[in-house]
Every structure is written in structure tokens, then in C-alpha cells.
Amino acid sequence: MMVAESLASNNKVLKIRNLSTHYFSRRGVLKAVDRVSMDLRKQEFIGIVGESGCGKSTLAFSIMRLIQPPGKIVEGEILFNGKDLLKLKDEEMRRVRGKEIGMVFQDPMTSLDPLEKIGDQIVETIQMHEDVDKKEALEKAMKLLESVGLPGDRVNYYPHQLSGGQRQRVMIALAIALNPTLLIADEPTTALDVIVQEKIMEILEKMKREGRSIILITHDFSLAAEKSDRILIMYAGWIVEMGDSMKLVAEPLHPYTKGLIESVPDIWLARKIKTMPGFPPDLINPPPGCKFHPRCPKAKEICKREEPPLIEVNGRLVKCWLYE
């Protein structure tokens, strides 16, 4: 993508080019991620926003190369600090995971081992990648817990003894245990209350200040708008709009972005919400042309026939025929 190239500056941590991840089901091929290109700069906090099924989690799992059959990455490049993750051997990729890219999942209860103490789980992760003895690793685990706002003695707790928010803090501690430069958080606060969410977000922002790049995947547009430097809007496997958070919210270009903003209740914008017509498409049989056209109030003839290009408008990228 020429345009994406021209927009990004030099200090890029992550460069994704033309990435497609498909799921091969009995009903047909589901294009969960469909030729996506994006960049992430050093110390940048990026928010990927979309509804369930838009491909945002699949994109994250593709970066980590954690896609399981019947899913498969079918094309594209994921350049991370210069190396193409898709060309690495499994063994090399395992070293990247955790050590260079950390990931926080939505449900901390299913990602933590219920039978093992918190401390042991962190120690195990550290010892897997670093040559340190148990005592040293345990000390590091305590420091990690403290860095996410938990008392160090929580190393002796089992996951069930912690609340949801505390467990998610443990997950972040695990994800940063090996000091990765990139942290991917997939809906880290979806199951949590707002106050706990705010505390988790504060930790992510601290991670950014310490020099890491952050990818926050969320369905909560206002959360992404508030916390991230840049926003990517995904719809039906495509990135339909991408740009500076403040500008994107102030002046959305893609009709989907605009519709989404107008349909979300907002505590401080005392306004009526507008219903967005229709529903997200079946990705095995997506509509021809622009996948959003059946729901689009501005759809033209060409939208029904041809896929829109990704166009640069005022420093923003938008995949829509309106701007051609």
C-alpha cells in the first residue's frame, strides 16, 4: 500500500502489509482479516475498534501467530523490528512471543492456571526465557506485581483468590515479565467495571510512557478515543478508516465511523442516539463491492459493484468511494 507507506514515519516497530487470515469452514471461506495493512510507531498507543466478528481479534492473534486451524494466515507480511514474523520458524516465533511481544487476553480466568500460584506462573514464564534461578525470578515477579499496582505478596495467591481486575493486572504483569517492546491487549477490560477499567488503562498508559508500543483492541469506541494516539476502525475484515484519534472522532470520514459515533450513548454528550440500519454481514458471503454498502446511507452505484480503494484524506486513510 503506497499510501500507508507515505504516511508513516521512520521509527516503526510493526509494519503489516496485505495481511489476510481466513477460516476454512464447511460453509465456505470466512475472510476474517482481508488484506490489511497498518503500521505502529515506537511508543505509540493504537486502538483497534470494531464490532464482534470484524476481525480485530483475528488480527491480533495473527500478529502473535496464534491462529489455529481451521484458521490460516494466507498472505501478507508482518514485519516486526525488521523481521518478517510469518517467515520465522516455530521455535524462533516462540522466543518472540512474550519476550518481544506480550499479549493480554480478554478473560484472565481462562488464561491463568487455576492450580498454580500466581508467583509460580510468572516465575515459569521468566525461567522459560531467561537464565535466572528461582529466587531471583520470584523477586522479579514481586516487582512486576508491584509495577501493576498489586502488593508483592500476591505471588502466594491462587487465581481464584483474586478479583477480576486483580487477575487482569496479573495478566499484564505476565505479559510484560520479559520486557517486550510491544504489548497487545485484546479487550482487556470488557468483563470489568468502569472503575477497574480506568485503573487497567492507567497501567497501559504507564507501559507506554516506559517506551512500549501498545495495541488496544476494543469494541468501546469512546475508550479507544480517550486512550489511544491513533485509531483503526475495522469492519468485516477491512480497515475502513485510520488516523489520529482526536481528528477521527471530531470529523469521521467513513460513513461507518460516523454512524458508530452517532449510535453510541455518551455520558457527556447529552444527545439522542441514531440507529444504524442493518447488521454486520455474513463474512462467508459478504456483499459485493464495499462490504458496508447495504448499511450505508451514502451508498452509490459503484459501491455495490467495486471494492473501494484506501484513500488518503487530510492525513487520514479511508476506504470509501465518497472520497475518490
Next chain:
Amino acid sequence: MSEILRVENLKKYFPVQKSFIEVFFSKELEFIRAVDDVSFSVEEGEILSLVGESGCGKTTVGRMLVGLEEPTSGKIIFKNKDLTSLEGEERRAMHRHLQIIFQDPYASLNPKMKIGDHLIDPLLIHGLASNSEAKEIAMEMLERVGLVPADQFFNRLPYQLSGGQRQRVAIARAMVLKPEFVVADEPVSMIDVSLRAAILNLLLSFKDEYRLSMLFITHDLSVARLVGDRIAVMYLGKIVEIGDVDEVVQEPKHPYTAALLSAVPSFEKKDLRIDIKGDVANPRNPPPGCRYHPRCPFAKKECKEVEPELTGDRHRVACHFPLEIKID
């Protein structure tokens, strides 16, 4: 406006399951005080938003209103009758006017029952229509909630519907009895973002058309503000603040309300930072005095000793030292 529902000193204590050995050594039963002395009223045609974090007791309040949970004590006065003292036929007749919409549309519909029958059954149970009339009413209601063509949806099974469509069925099922009061328990929290507005607007349309009253339970303050005329904030089984939506949101008096407000994400972030400490206390053992005091950045000696009453006129707050702030 006249009052349709009044809740007085409502309490629900759940006994804590104990092991045999614990029972053997201590005679005292322990309780989770899920709802602990809650009072409020709802006017005809009014929506009261009930907000709070998970575990604060808001869902239990809703379940007691529709009779899915027996109160430990207190009164639920609906249309001048105390529901807690009614039994049998009389109680069933009253509950026709008091319906509920649940959070999870995947769990609240019968997977083996056709969509149409979900609407026909309540009509038949309450003897409001004959078989053929019931079908007609059901079809009209399916259309009303946007499930068109209704005759196609009528014969489908829940698994053939999306989450948003299922929630429309749940709304239709509640509305088919023309209730005067509906408890909506987090009706959009499991719905896709772009479809939420449609469901919320649908619910609001019934309010206008039927002069429907509603208790709208949600953890999302943005939604609470949008749909509610008034708002009640719960913390650890108690209402800590209640009043007109705009007043509570723009001039919160309770530090907990203010802390919630400062944590809500928004497209237009306000410069409001009211902190909150630690985690929610165990409802088995709520802190003495004000239950919020261990987390409150403004707590003083009095807060640790004396439990504050809910005081005030229309905008009421349970706090010894209410805030005086205004958010524009």
C-alpha cells in the same frame, strides 16, 4: 404524575453456604447482604436507571420486583398493592403488569420453542386471548419490534436468530402483555455496538407509546443517562444517590458517583478526577459507618462510625460530607 411503584426498606440477605465443619463449630449463620434497605419510587411513564458495579445488588432488586426472588423484608407496592403480601391467582394477575427483559438473549429464550410461541404462551397463560387471537397479537408485536416479515420469524427457532434479533424477541415477549412496568436488566450489554442504539430506541418508543414505566438496570452510566429520567446509584446493597438524571450527572454529590463519572470513557473527556481507593468490600462483612468510607478519598472520622442516611428533597444523597461540584 402519579406513582406506580414504591419500594420500601427492601432487603435481600442470601445465606452463605457453609461446610459441615463450619456449621458444627459455629451456630451463627452468615449472610450476603445483597440488597440492604433500599427505598425508591417510580412514577407512571418514568424510567428510573439503576446503576452500580457488578455485585452491588442492582439485579437482585430487579428480580425481587418481578417476583423471581423473595425479599427478606420490605415492601414492594405496585399500583397500591403490596406484592409481597399477595399470593396465588391475585399475585399472578398483578405480575401480568410487571414484566422483565433479561441481559442474555441466548439464555432467556427456550431453544426448542418457536419464536411465535414465546409470545403466544404468556397471552394464553394469562387468559388474555384465544388461540387465534393470540397468534394475531403475536404477529403484530413481532412487526412492532422490527422482526419482519413476521410470519417468517414466527416459525423460526432461537438459534436461527442473531443476538440483536433475540433481544427483540425478549422485548416483544415482555410487551405482548401490555405491562405497565418493565424491569430491563442490562438489555444491551451483550448486543453488538452498532445494534445497541436500535434496541435502546425500540425500548424508548414503548415508553412514549404505552406510557410505560421502567426500572432500567445497567452498569453503563452513558446508557443510564440516555434512557433514564431519574438515576439511582447503588453501592454494596444500598442506594447512595438518587435524583434527576442531569442533576446527578452534572452535580454529583456522592464521592462514589463522582468516581464512577470520572472513570466513564467519553468522546468528550471532562476534567474530572475523583479518585477511589482499593476494591469493593465483601458484602458479607460490609464496613461499619458509611460502607464506602474505606475507598473514599474524603472520609473523616464520622464516616467510619455513623452510617449516613439518604437525605434531601428530590436529589437525595447518603453522605456526611456531600460534594459541591458542577460539571459543565
